Amino acid sequence: MLDQLYQQVILDHNRSPHHYGSLAGATHSARGQDALCGDDILVELRLTDGRVEEAAFSGEACVITTASASMLMDWLVGRSRTEVETAYERFGQLLEDPERPDDSELGDINHLRAVSGFPARVRNALLPWRTVLRAFKERGIA
């Protein structure tokens, strides 16, 4: 089970996260913190016509949060807020129900479903998603 959680794809995303860094011309941003765990990330988005043109994240976090953020940033490009909200719900269901088949719409993100066997870590997998959803709401860079 541990090998599932820390499988190669996830470790690779942690070692070399995609879309890591700050984003020039960001229109939306939010900081996601989990004080209890020590995770602290910043998500930045550039939206054009209601769709994510570019996304980036930065900060310090555990493997699960970092990999989840990295995969999510890949996935986000071209998506609308409604699409993200729907996918967030489906991702949540995936983490709740190990019997559920993989969600083809979510692509690589399916690799994170082993988190469901580690209830204390579900919050880490969800943190980037929650931060993106907040970024949609709280527009603008401080």
Added chain:
Amino acid sequence: METVESKVKDQLDVFALRDQFPVLERKVHDDKPLVYFDNAATAQRPLKVIEAMDDFYRRYNANVHRGVHQLSVEASEQFEGARESVRRLLNADSIREVVFTRGTTEAINLVAQAYLRPRLEEGDEILITHMEHHSNIVPWQMLCEQTGAVLKVAPINHKGELLVDELAAMINERTKLIGMVHVSNALGTINPVEEVCRIARQHDVPVLVDGAQATPHMAVDVQALGCDFYCISAHKMYGPTGIGALWARESILESMPPWQGGGEMINRVSFEGTTYNDLPHKFEAGTPNISGAIGFGKAVKFLEETGLEGIVWQEERLLDYATEKMQAVDGLTIIGTAEHKGPVVSFTLEGAHPNDIGTIVDHFGVAIRTGHHCAMPVMQFFDVPATARVSFAPYNLRNEIDIFIDALGKAREMLV
């Protein structure tokens, strides 16, 4: 390992001690023996404590101080007997000085609201240290918001030791209370409480001590320490959760108004006015945590019967052994290297987040704490988002530390 641990028997029969803790027989993650290294978060309970609480519910469950019937009399005797045990634990003068609370946190809040609040004016100062647990920070911040008082923080050094001279220099005529932790849960540092109390007395400033992490590991004598308030939690010292105590000198408690109103804390109630009960009941509104108090009393007896000398002896061996083994791990940094330390080792591992370390070692049966340990200012001081922490009890073994070090090696393999 046999020979190493059998030497322990000269001082403390660790295996006989382990037999008293049923949970230590548990396996986790299918077949891994539990290695419980999260004792600073909450210790495990010996049978004596579990059985005493069970016995109360099975044989003499009744409310205390209220009934003339036999069960109530028995319950009251056991409840007050527990108070006497706590008095003995702290070497307090009288049971009138021992107030049962929900724990250390509630004890500190009680002092903040019932003792300090009426004495504070805008611009007055409350002095704490940089290594406090949130429970000895936030009640004072709330009080500052309510009164316009100011919270001052005495610095620590990079070993995690309190800078006593700097603390002394911060005391002035506006300082109305000093709050300090006896043993830091995040760093393990044992603070020079006696010295700080001596300095504070010269300035007539009362000292509150957060003793939650001290009573399981050392003899505490509130009279010798010279403090004014001492706050403890039963669950850190092998008793149940949800119960603890505030000790304060009788004259101080007498001078304080009640905190919460209700039953038990009154002498006589009419709609024209109410007179309050005697100490310590004045501060114990409502039906108390009776089974908790009984378990608390048994935990004190457990410490007495096990013997603090043997406990300290075993804990120091565990701390030394763990420190040595951990220092040899590549990329591992110990956070908190004070000269005087309790059996706590906080650490970071380069390239590995504490969360992931915690998950991986747990898979090998080792329960450790990861995160900010309710001491976020300590994390900020050492500039880390979080740490991992092992904390020991005398029932832990050196070969459990070996298991932990192996598991840590696996974590490094996977993550770094």
